Amino acid sequence: xxxxxxxxxxxxxxxxxxxxxxxxxxxxxxxxxxxxxxxxxxxxxxxxxxxxxxxxxxxxxxxxxxxxxxxxxxxxxxxxxxxxxxxxxxxxxxxxxxxxxxxxxxxxxxxxxxxxxxxxxxxxxxxxxxxxxxxxxxxxxxxxxxxxxxxxxxxxxxxxxxxxxxxxxxxxxxxxxxxxxxxxxxxxxxxxxxxxxxxxxxx
Amino acid sequence: xxxxxxxxxxxxxxxxxxxxxxxxxxxxxxxxxxxxxxxxxxxxxxxxxxxxxxxxxxxxxxxxxxxxxxxxxxxxxxxxxxxxxxxxxxxxxxxxxxxxxxxxxxxxxxxxxxxxxxxxxxxxxxxxxxxxxxxxxxxxxxxxxxxxxxxxxxxxxxxxxxxxxxxxxxxxxxxxxxxxxxxxxxxxxxxxxxxxxxxxxxxxxxxxxxxxxxxxxxxxxxxxxxxxxxxxxxxxxxxxxxxxxxxxxxxxxxxxxxxxxxxxxxxxxxxxxxxxxxxxxxxxxxxxxxxxxxxxxxxxxxxxxxxxxxxxxxxxxxxxxxxxxxxxxxxxxxxxxxxxxxxxxxxxxxxxxxxxxxxxxxxxxxxxxxxxxxxxxxxxxxxxxxxxxxxxxxxxxxxxxxxxxxxxxxxxxxxxxxxxxxxxxxxxxxxxxxxxxxxxxxxxxxxxxxxxxxxxxxxxxxxxxxxxxxxxxxxxxxxxxxxxxxxxxxxxxxxxxxxxxxxxxxxxxxxxxxxxxxxxxxxxxxxxxxxxxxxxxxxxxxxxxxxxxxxxxxxxxxxxxxxxxxxx
Numbered sequence: 001x002x003x004x005x006x007x008x009x010x011x012x013x014x015x016x017x018x019x020x021x022x023x024x025x026x027x028x029x030x031x032x033x034x035x036x037x038x039x040x041x042x043x044x045x046x047x048x049x050x051x052x053x054x055x056x057x058x059x060x061x062x063x064x065x066x067x068x069x070x071x072x073x074x075x076x077x078x079x080x081x082x083x084x085x086x087x088x089x090x091x092x093x094x095x096x097x098x099x100x101x102x103x104x105x106x107x108x109x110x111x112x113x114x115x116x117x118x119x120x121x122x123x124x125x126x127x128x129x130x131x132x133x134x135x136x137x138x139x140x141x142x143x144x145x146x147x148x149x150x151x152x153x154x155x156x157x158x159x160x161x162x163x164x165x166x167x168x169x170x171x172x173x174x175x176x177x178x179x180x181x182x183x184x185x186x187x188x189x190x191x192x193x194x195x196x197x198x199x200x201x202x203x
Numbered sequence: 204x205x206x207x208x209x210x211x212x213x214x215x216x217x218x219x220x221x222x223x224x225x226x227x228x229x230x231x232x233x234x235x236x237x238x239x240x241x242x243x244x245x246x247x248x249x250x251x252x253x254x255x256x257x258x259x260x261x262x263x264x265x266x267x268x269x270x271x272x273x274x275x276x277x278x279x280x281x282x283x284x285x286x287x288x289x290x291x292x293x294x295x296x297x298x299x300x301x302x303x304x305x306x307x308x309x310x311x312x313x314x315x316x317x318x319x320x321x322x323x324x325x326x327x328x329x330x331x332x333x334x335x336x337x338x339x340x341x342x343x344x345x346x347x348x349x350x351x352x353x354x355x356x357x358x359x360x361x362x363x364x365x366x367x368x369x370x371x372x373x374x375x376x377x378x379x380x381x382x383x384x385x386x387x388x389x390x391x392x393x394x395x396x397x398x399x400x401x402x403x404x405x406x407x408x409x410x411x412x413x414x415x416x417x418x419x420x421x422x423x424x425x426x427x428x429x430x431x432x433x434x435x436x437x438x439x440x441x442x443x444x445x446x447x448x449x450x451x452x453x454x455x456x457x458x459x460x461x462x463x464x465x466x467x468x469x470x471x472x473x474x475x476x477x478x479x480x481x482x483x484x485x486x487x488x489x490x491x492x493x494x495x496x497x498x499x500x501x502x503x504x505x506x507x508x509x510x511x512x513x514x515x516x517x518x519x520x521x522x523x524x525x526x527x528x529x530x531x532x533x534x535x536x537x538x539x540x541x542x543x544x545x546x547x548x549x550x551x552x553x554x555x556x557x558x559x560x561x562x563x564x565x566x567x568x569x570x571x572x573x574x575x576x577x578x579x580x581x582x583x584x585x586x587x588x589x590x591x592x593x594x595x596x597x598x599x600x601x602x603x604x605x606x607x608x609x610x611x612x613x614x615x616x617x618x619x620x621x622x623x624x625x626x627x628x629x630x631x632x633x634x635x636x637x638x639x640x641x642x643x644x645x646x647x648x649x650x651x652x653x654x655x656x657x658x659x660x661x662x663x664x665x666x667x668x669x670x671x672x673x674x675x676x677x678x679x680x681x682x683x684x685x686x687x688x689x690x691x692x693x694x695x696x697x698x699x700x701x702x703x704x705x706x707x708x709x710x711x712x713x714x715x716x717x718x719x720x721x722x723x724x725x726x727x728x729x730x731x732x733x734x735x736x737x738x739x740x741x742x743x744x745x746x747x748x749x750x751x752x753x754x755x756x757x758x759x760x761x762x763x764x765x766x767x768x769x770x771x
Contacts, residue, residue, distance in 0.1 A: 155595045
């Protein structure tokens with residue numbers, strides 16, 4: 001894949017909101033397992049298992065996404081299980097962003113404790129302090145990456161692990177009851193064989 | 204050594220939108236046809252209404268071969284080209300007709316005669332300097348019967364505006380005369396579509412429902428559209444979108460004369476000492492085959508048609524197959540979806556359940572449908588108010604300066620406005636120019652080590668002036684319909700890779716400036732035919748697929764009629 005593979009993933013630059021068309025054009029058939037994974041997740045972070053994040057990292061991301069789509073009169077990123085959507089994305093179709101998260105979270109903690117020396121983690125800040133720190137970094141690539149993931153997971157099909165109980169769709173008034181539910185996904189799940197018999201492929 | 208297969212009458216490279224149509228008249232005429240397709244058969248189970256998979260992972264285009272063959276792109280030859288991120292190609296039986304939006308337009312008569320009609324109406328000197336545009340070798344009337352055949356064989360819904368010169372105000376008054384109505388009525392309009400049509404009428408324009416290769420009612424044993432959306436870059440889970448894997452290909456298979464070979468990656472067109480095509484080489488996995496054929500038709504995407512010719516070098520054709528006049532890759536042009544205009548309305552548009560082929564079209568500012576005497580460009584743009592919305596992209600809407608794009612304020616904004624935005628893309632007449640072309644990239648290759656296509660393409664003054672002019676019209680239309688905010692995208696620069704890519708194997712009488720003759724057969728190798736938009740020399744202001752399909756049918760019918768001359 002090499003250089004061209006990386007260039008495809010400059011999705012954050014592609015549109016006003018950073019939801020570029022090719023971003024998810026990544027590795028093959030892992031969406032199905034993402035769905036299975038997400039469906040099993042318990043609600044509280046303390047009970048949850050994460051595939052990529054440490055529990056501490058998950059707590060930080062959870063706090064960050066809860067600022068991007070807060071829980072107010074209506075459910076937010078936390079209730080939509082966005083931290084699980086991102087966790088699974090980072091070991092499946094968006095593996096290349098792992099380093100961005102690791103580095104970004106280290107910088108976030110460092111910034112949080114520079115601004116508020118009594119804490120060592122972003123998630124230890126009170127709500128308004130968190131808001132102040134995120135406002136400071138809102139134009140950075142890391143913030144935009146997390147924002148894009150948060151919004152994508154919030155409004156994507158629940159099959160991908162976010163949008164739990166379709167609360168994102170409910171927020172904007174989208175009702176998927178007209179969607180057909182065939183046993184989708186066979187094409188993604190079956191890799192194309194590398195060789196066939198000498199008859200010249202499938203007749 | 205490749206395994207030598209049994210000879211066939213015709214081999215078609217690519218069982219997509221174009222090759223999948225050409226197979227039908229050939230097979231029905233009793234010719235033995237082998238269709239080579241790099242992808243596999245897909246069916247409705249493969250088409251989930253899943254925005255991440257369709258629109259953000261670029262499924263179903265994420266197939267190894269075409270993913271691997273993404274072109275590189277640059278604006279001018281002074282630059283270094285980079286691999287494009289997203290790409291429009293597709294490997295599957297049915298090809299791009301599986302995931303396309305299915306707008307199925309005929310070109311308007313002007314599009315066939317840009318040079319002579321511009322000169323006749325405005326005098327000499329109005330065709331932009333540097334453009335290599337020529338009149339097509341025939342006019343709209345020649346293609347009309349083939350448009351008609353394809354509209355029925357594939358299934359196209361719409362409203363005629365001109366039947367034998369009799370205008371019908373419900374349809375497009377600017378279209379060329381049709382022989383008869385569409386085989387199906389148009390897709391229904393939403394309340395917002397009705398409102399846009401009313402706004403257009405109050406501006407003195409002539410709105411009409413656009414044509415679509417989507418069933419508006421039961422047709423040919425398949426059901427009508429259920430308007431649940433997600434056919435924007437996705438296949439149809441109820442088989443209402445008329446991709447060729449559901450329409451012409453099964454009919455051709457029913458004759459017993461077509462054999463479709465899947466997972467076949469064609470690497471080279473072989474040639475004899477006299478310069479005639481002898482067949483094609485292809486690989487399936489690690490196995491190589493040679494398929495001998497009396498006639499070779501290539502029906503790949505524009506980039507891959509050009510690439511296969513350029514890769515097929517031989518003693519007779521040292522610069523690529525049928526390229527001894529240096530015309531393969533020239534006269535390239537594309538519709539790039541830039542220069543868009545978007546709007547915010549103070550009411551819900553109820554667009555969650557629409558599809559991009561469902562909408563209101565205005566042709567008053569397209570082609571030469573208006574007087575250009577006092578304008579500094581030729582051509583124009585078609586305006587298209589579709590009904591298509593998906594949740595993630597809806598949430599990506601502009602906030603129009605109403606605060607930051609995250610947090611509780613944004614959440615309230617998006618809850619109220621996600622269904623209140625609308626966007627136009629601008630499809631404009633785009634001309635070919637001397638310095639816009641396709642060739643082989645000097646460094647980037649596919650996994651077999653073969654170079655990919657390099658696009659060198661830039662919109663010129665004529666295109667940028669059209670874009671500005673059409674943006675003005677789009678804004679006027681939105682405001683008339685009650686929009687409270689309108690914003691515009693940039694006018695564009697580099698063409699990039701496009702879902703509407705034309706030229707590279709242009710059709711025309713003159714072998715010095717065209718690769719194929721007026722029937723679609725090579726000027727240099729008489730038994731090589733080319734199918735697809737790569738033969739088109741002008742774009743019109745609308746989607747290319749139906750025209751490429753009508754041309755494919757015509758090329759195939761000519762092959763049947765002139766079999767002895769071409770094949771022997």
